[in-house]
Amino acid sequence: MGEAVPPSAVHAEGIVKRFGATVALDRVGITVAAGDSHALVGRNGAGKSTLVSVLTGLQHPDAGQVRFQGEPAPAAGDTAAWQARVACVYQKSMVVPHLTVAENLFLNRFGGGRIRWSALRARARDLLGEYGVDVDPNVRAGDLTVEQRQFVEIARALSFGARFIILDEPTAQLDAAGIDRLFTKLRELQRQGVAFLFISHHLQEVYDLCSTVTVYRDARHVLTAPVAELGKDALVEAMTGEAPGGTAGWHAKAKAATAADEDGAVLRAEGLALADAFEPVDFAVRPGEVLGLAGATASGNTALGETLVGLRRATAGRTLVGGRPVKPGSVPHALGAGIGYVPEDRHRQGLVLNRSVAENATLTVTDQLGPYGTVLPGRTREFAQRMINSLDIKTSGPSQPVSDLSGGNQQKVVIARALAREPRVLVAIRPTAGVDVKSKDALLGVVRGVADRGDAAVIVSDELDDLRVCDRVIALFHGQVIAEFGSGWSDRDLVSAMEGLPDGGHEGTEE
Numbered sequence: 001m002g003e004a005v006p007p008s009a010v011h012a013e014g015i016v017k018r019f020g021a022t023v024a025l026d027r028v029g030i031t032v033a034a035g036d037s038h039a040l041v042g043r044n045g046a047g048k049s050t051l052v053s054v055l056t057g058l059q060h061p062d063a064g065q066v067r068f069q070g071e072p073a074p075a076a077g078d079t080a081a082w083q084a085r086v087a088c089v090y091q092k093s094m095v096v097p098h099l100t101v102a103e104n105l106f107l108n109r110f111g112g113g114r115i116r117w118s119a120l121r122a123r124a125r126d127l128l129g130e131y132g133v134d135v136d137p138n139v140r141a142g143d144l145t146v147e148q149r150q151f152v153e154i155a156r157a158l159s160f161g162a163r164f165i166i167l168d169e170p171t172a173q174l175d176a177a178g179i180d181r182l183f184t185k186l187r188e189l190q191r192q193g194v195a196f197l198f199i200s201h202h203l204q205e206v207y208d209l210c211s212t213v214t215v216y217r218d219a220r221h222v223l224t225a226p227v228a229e230l231g232k233d234a235l236v237e238a239m240t241g242e243a244p245g246g247t248a249g250w251h252a253k254a255k256a257a258t259a260a261d262e263d264g265a266v267l268r269a270e271g272l273a274l275a276d277a278f279e280p281v282d283f284a285v286r287p288g289e290v291l292g293l294a295g296a297t298a299s300g301n302t303a304l305g306e307t308l309v310g311l312r313r314a315t316a317g318r319t320l321v322g323g324r325p326v327k328p329g330s331v332p333h334a335l336g337a338g339i340g341y342v343p344e345d346r347h348r349q350g351l352v353l354n355r356s357v358a359e360n361a362t363l364t365v366t367d368q369l370g371p372y373g374t375v376l377p378g379r380t381r382e383f384a385q386r387m388i389n390s391l392d393i394k395t396s397g398p399s400q401p402v403s404d405l406s407g408g409n410q411q412k413v414v415i416a417r418a419l420a421r422e423p424r425v426l427v428a429i430r431p432t433a434g435v436d437v438k439s440k441d442a443l444l445g446v447v448r449g450v451a452d453r454g455d456a457a458v459i460v461s462d463e464l465d466d467l468r469v470c471d472r473v474i475a476l477f478h479g480q481v482i483a484e485f486g487s488g489w490s491d492r493d494l495v496s497a498m499e500g501l502p503d504g505g506h507e508g509t510e511e
């Protein structure tokens with residue numbers, strides 16, 4: 001090898017990692033060149049997160065080697081040495097919420113000695129300033145937005161000396177403006193010689209940000225190529241092992257149209273409002289219809305969805321299903337009324353992690369509150385198996401604990417559970433977050449199928465792909481309905497509305 005080439009930020013080869021009978025990584029490798037922006041993509045369960053835990057020292061591989069800048073990886077357990085080489089910004093926060101930003105930045109960095117808080121705050125301010133992060137070090141970390149928290153985590157990583165950062169689905173909870181700011185920061189750091197390994201299910205982001213891409217499929221390395229040389233179809237083909245197109249969707253069984261009220265609505269919101277989140281809103285969703293509630297992070301669309309399912313209690317107005325009012329602020333009542341719910345945060349609201357796929361797929365929120373049998377009835381298994389097949393859930397079988405599934409496959413179980421009750425109206429909040437490209441189509445097909453069998457669905461999202469399956473889209477901005485679209489909207493018009501420009505970006509009329 002030529003001496004002039006700087007050593008790779010990371011070079012891993014022959015990595016094997018098994019979990020019981022599951023081979024999560026089968027002799028895979030990856031090389032991230034110094035200062036490169038390298039994407040790692042693959043379907044749910046391909047082994048990406050497992051590789052991350054090997055590269056960050058959290059898991060010891062069964063075989064293979066990892067080198068940073070040409071040097072062998074530190075010994076397992078030598079946390080400080082690992083932190084000086086690599087850091088990972090996860091979707092889930094690694095900061096301690098009740099500590100301040102300053103405390104989080106210097107966590108675990110003190111010997112036995114006394115801590116001088118004023119000096120610590122000053123150092124924190126300097127450090128954030130150095131990396132251009134505009135966050136007050138005295139704020140509680142739990143009060144930061146996802147975006148601010150990620151910037152703090154990046155600054156923290158760099159301050160340990162790491163010049164290689166792994167970003168595991170960092171954009172999953174950011175809106176378009178937040179993604180722009182994150183990418184700007186990453187490009188700036190890249191110019192300073194920092195290398196990135198970027199994991200995302202949004203292939204467009206890979207094209208926007210990265211120069212090299214590696215694809216894993218079923219625990220194996222499939223290819224590594226310059227992004228510019230690989231078209232989207234070729235990339236999807238590498239991920240799935242099949243030519244693009246032809247997803248087998250979920251075929252719901254036909255059913256008599258669900259009971260609608262006298263004006264033909266399954267779900268109706270009347271003057272529904274939540275103080276500090278969204279202003280009074282009225283809408284009706286009819287049998288066979290999918291309604292989209294679009295909006296960026298603080299638009300109020302998520303709060304509206306959470307109010308419909310009873311997670312939040314409306315401060316005004318009401319929700320009706322089939323003409324009957326639903327008791328506000330009660331998830332069990334909403335469920336009882338026939339509202340199915342797919343939450344945004346599968347980690348917190350979605351699953352009972354130590355229970356099996358089959359149990360989770362058939363659990364309801366109310367069932368979680370009381371005891372349930374330990375015997376797995378045949379019907380539960382059968383149902384679960386059907387869901388596993390139609391949603392393409394990668395699992396060893398219905399009895400595998402959900403904690404052993406990859407993130408995207410857990411999300412599919414959450415959706416399976418919402419469908420198990422055959423809801424009259426399914427409310428799904430960002431249902432495809434963390435789900436791979438191919439499964440995304442299948443999941444959206446499932447939501448569409450709920451409407452096609454005569455029930456109704458509501459999709460709360462800022463993802464255009466999610467909103468495309470909707471018959472109608474209501475766009476919210478700062479808690480108010482800013483626009484409503486029938487079918488045939490253009491991406492540009494909807495994006496403009498979500499950004500607060502109702503006329504597709506044209507100058508609005510002065511009021």
Ligand SMILES: Nc1ncnc2c1ncn2[C@@H]1O[C@H](COP(=O)(O)OP(=O)(O)OP(=O)(O)O)[C@@H](O)[C@H]1O
Nearest residue numbers: 019024044045046047048049050404405406407408
């Ligand atoms: N602790 C564990 N016990 C058993 N199996 C596991 C465990 N962790 C991961 N696996 C399995 O290893 C495989 C790879 O999972 P991994 O989480 O690395 O996938 P991923 O590519 O990150 O997927 P996603 O895109 O859904 O996040 C999966 O089949 C998963 O079920």
